[in-house]
Amino acid sequence: MALASVIGVGTTHYGALQSTFAELVIEAAKQALDDAGLGPDDIDAFYLGNYAGDSFIDQNHLAAYAASVIGLKGVPSSRLEGACASGSLALRQGILAIQSGMYKRVLVVGAEKMTSQPTARVTEILAQASNREWEANIGMTFPSVFGLIAQRHMYRYGTTREQIASVAVKNHAHALLNPHAHLHKNITIEDVCGCTSMVADPLNRYDCSLISDGASAMVLCAPDLAKEYQTNVVDIIGSGQASGPFELFMNEELTSFSASRQASQEAYEMANVQPMDINFAEVHDCFTMAEIIATEDLGFFKPGEGGIAALEGRTSLRGDIPINPSGGLKAKGHPIGSTGVGQGVEVVYQLRGQAGQRQVKESSIGLTQNLGGSGGTCTVHIYKRR
Amino acid sequence: MSLKIKVHHCVICEKNYLLASAYCPQCRSENSFIPMEVEGKGKIFSYTVVYVSEKKWEADTPYSLAVIDLDGGVRVLGRMNGDNLHPLQIDMEVELTEYKDQVPVFKRVD
Ligand SMILES: [Zn+2]
Secondary structure (H helix, E strand, O other): OOOEEEEEEEEOOOEOOOOOHHHHHHHHHHHHHHHHOOOHHHOOEEEEEOOOHHHHOOOOOHHHHHHHHHOOOOOOEEEEOEOEOHHHHHHHHHHHHHHHOOOOEEEEEEEEOOOOOOHHHHHHHHHOOOOOOOOHHHOOOHHHHHHHHHHHHHHHHOOOHHHHHHHHHHHHHHHOOOOOOOOOOOOOHHHHHHOOOEEEOOEEHHHEOOOOEEEEEEEEEOHHHHHHHOOOOEEEEEEEEEEOOOOHHHOOOOOOOHHHHHHHHHHHHHHOOOHHHOOEEEOOOOEHHHHHHHHHHOOOOOOOOHHHHHHOOOOOOOOOOOEOOOOHHHHOOOOHHHHHHHHHHHHHHHHHOOOHHHOOOOOOEEEEEEEEOOOOEEEEEEEEEO | OOOEEEEEEEOOOOOEEOOOOOEOOOOOOEOOEEEEEEEOEEEEEEEEEEOOOOHHHHHHOOEEEEEEEEOOOOEEEEEEOHHHOOOOOOOOEEEEEEEEOOEEEEEEOO
């Protein structure tokens, strides 16, 4: 049964853009409203996903600000923050709003303007999503979180550098086919493994997602109304959210996130589907290693077999379960608060058959997984073509 | 000789935690923690070498970080002494030898 229906989607390009935060929000929101054939006065509630506008652009009270620049009038507006999962928290709030019966048509926007700050400052702002006292102040950075995870995964399961590298190669290849992507650059396994620009051993520059600007938007409505606005309806049939240990080191095993397992379990049960029913997925590959454990936590592959599957090509566009056909956070880009909404927008494009050259084969069910911090927050959503 | 580390000890389930919470993560008891100290000795659970850091640690790069399981049943994050950048291994025995700018620094036990 549908929880809510997607009747409009929109997204800006992701990248180092000239546009201001306000311009990004307007572009994505306007596209989604046009796609749904709605105007600003048709929207009953607005949810914004944003991680750190206060630090990135020195602006707070951002939901009311975004609503104002869009031109929404009197619409209740709220901002959701859950580190890199901020966007999908806003989306989930939209779904809950529809489910409550209080609102019929809801606008969800995820947006982040990151390149307004120098890279060193961005690193500090991102580190705010970890425990300042017990992690960041000891010298932990987010790349090092996934460096620690990678070393443990390699030790425990024999995962290889080539397997991890194959995720970057695949996602770069997918992004080449995505006009919205930040990076359009073909790379090889040799490029990744031979890269001397180390970030956090064993991960190097090629294993890391990018610092991007961008915004994505969705218009949701009550499932019984969807046909009035959109001929190409995609329903959201499962939504899961869970919290895990806040600090990385509090995870019993570093090779799996409990929040990811719990959120996916909830979403699968709600949608009444199994991992094997999912045709393709957009998952949280902030680092190459993150995609490997995501595909294991989501049940696509057994623990320890995610790297093998990636190297075998099973997760590429023509594989049996394409992962990140958009190019993922790795190559499409990762404007923090936008990512969770952008993943959903990509799934909708794919299910509608509007994904152009990166179109996956005939599909009816797609999934998104969005992770915040070192697994402190995770959401999973399941979409189905009507 | 290793330094000691302050932990929170649950008097009900006897488990030790680095960070306190209002309810015990394991047995769910309320206000069951008392302060305790454990020996800063244990084994590396995982490690990495950081080449790109926050600005304030730039002068230290590259430095190594390790998740360490202390013998006292607590897991901590610490830095490894600069002499051991690359030969680090999971399960290597280490001990806490100093705090540098409040950062716990561990050293391989020879
Ligand atoms: Zn207890």
